[in-house]
Amino acid sequence: MKIARSTFRSMLALLVVSGLIFGVTSCFKAIQDHAFPSPKKLALQSTVVSNLKSPIGIVEDTKGYLWITEAGSGTASPASGQVSVITPSGSIFPVITGFVSAQSPEGGPEGLNHLALKDGKLYILHGVTDRLYIADVSSFVPGVTAPLSASALASEDIGTYVKGEHPNAPDDPDSNPYNLIFGPDGDLYIADAGANAIIRRNKDTKALSIYATFPDITTSPKPFSGDVVPTGIVFDGTKFWVTSLTGAPFHPNIATIYHVTYGGATGVVSSYKTGFTTLTDIELSPDKKPLVTEFGFQAAGPPILGLVASGDDPNETLLDLTGSNPVDILRSNAADTYYIVLTSATDGKVIKVIATL
Numbered sequence: 001m002k003i004a005r006s007t008f009r010s011m012l013a014l015l016v017v018s019g020l021i022f023g024v025t026s027c028f029k030a031i032q033d034h035a036f037p038s039p040k041k042l043a044l045q046s047t048v049v050s051n052l053k054s055p056i057g058i059v060e061d062t063k064g065y066l067w068i069t070e071a072g073s074g075t076a077s078p079a080s081g082q083v084s085v086i087t088p089s090g091s092i093f094p095v096i097t098g099f100v101s102a103q104s105p106e107g108g109p110e111g112l113n114h115l116a117l118k119d120g121k122l123y124i125l126h127g128v129t130d131r132l133y134i135a136d137v138s139s140f141v142p143g144v145t146a147p148l149s150a151s152a153l154a155s156e157d158i159g160t161y162v163k164g165e166h167p168n169a170p171d172d173p174d175s176n177p178y179n180l181i182f183g184p185d186g187d188l189y190i191a192d193a194g195a196n197a198i199i200r201r202n203k204d205t206k207a208l209s210i211y212a213t214f215p216d217i218t219t220s221p222k223p224f225s226g227d228v229v230p231t232g233i234v235f236d237g238t239k240f241w242v243t244s245l246t247g248a249p250f251h252p253n254i255a256t257i258y259h260v261t262y263g264g265a266t267g268v269v270s271s272y273k274t275g276f277t278t279l280t281d282i283e284l285s286p287d288k289k290p291l292v293t294e295f296g297f298q299a300a301g302p303p304i305l306g307l308v309a310s311g312d313d314p315n316e317t318l319l320d321l322t323g324s325n326p327v328d329i330l331r332s333n334a335a336d337t338y339y340i341v342l343t344s345a346t347d348g349k350v351i352k353v354i355a356t357l
Contacts (some may be wrong), residue, residue, distance in 0.1 A: 052347070052350070054072060056070075058350065073101055073345070082112075212260045256272075256276065278315050293329050336355040
């Protein structure tokens with residue numbers, strides 16, 4: 001079944017309402033030089049915070065503060081989307097408030113997606129307004145500085161360009177700027193889940209261009225045909241790694257991790273590993289091995305698993321999160337520590353896990 005891009009937001013909302021999965025994720029992933037191998041397993045250490053409203057993206061600064069997006073309650077008024085900061089002691093404070101939070105026809109919240117941090121500024125994607133927001137938080141002191149207002153932020157329109165330059169006709173033009181990462185050139189690379197493409201933003205001119213597109217997938221057993229929806233994106237020093245999910249009915253074992261070459265005006269897409277089910281994010285271990293979050297389920301039945309898996313082996317589970325909705329994994333400044341976002345409209349969480357070698 002062909003899933004048009006215009007159904008993407010509603011698809012995600014339907015999944016979170018039904019308790020299956022929400023959304024897709026990653027942000028600014030700095031590749032660090034730590035002499036640690038990839039983890040064989042991940043062990044839950046603690047719940048960092050809970051009671052978040054549909055959290056999605058998370059980044060860490062050099063002081064160990066965690067910055068996180070919350071899509072909000074799904075009601076238009078008051079605008080409840082916000083960016084929050086979690087201190088190393090586990091206290092949480094609002095940083096930017098008043099982002100639009102909308103409700104899909106299925107009743108799920110949507111709004112803020114992922115964020116990136118660079119030179120004291122947050123770069124924040126919004127999937128309803130299809131805009132990139134930029135906030136200077138270099139002087140923000142949690143618990144002291146008053147929260148910023150979303151309406152006062154500088155922002156850039158992503159959606160109008162993407163819809164106008166839509167690369168995957170005959171589907172209806174759509175945009176949902178979902179995830180992002182800075183390349184070594186300083187340009188911003190945006191995984192657009194509505195356009196099924198990577199969008200490049202020039203650091204100097206702010207001009208946008210289509211950097212890479214993902215062709216539709218067709219496979220057994222139906223045969224199944226649907227869009228490749230990019231979710232997580234990281235850079236390993238030479239190329240991008242991109243996770244994906246596929247459209248309903250979400251057949252198991254066909255979601256794929258892709259490589260996208262770096263350099264030049266456009267990137268070349270190639271398949272790295274398939275056999276997954278509904279990938280939501282990707283992180284690289286210190287030795288640059290992929291770790292992915294996945295939520296798999298049967299088309300006619302309850303969800304199978306929520307988990308963190310090895311990106312090299314779809315059958316290798318590193319952490320069983322059955323019953324939860326993992327949507328983002330972040331490797332901490334400490335090489336053996338990872339943070340995972342579990343999304344929920346009522347009790348979203350950030351958990352801390354430790355690698356066992």
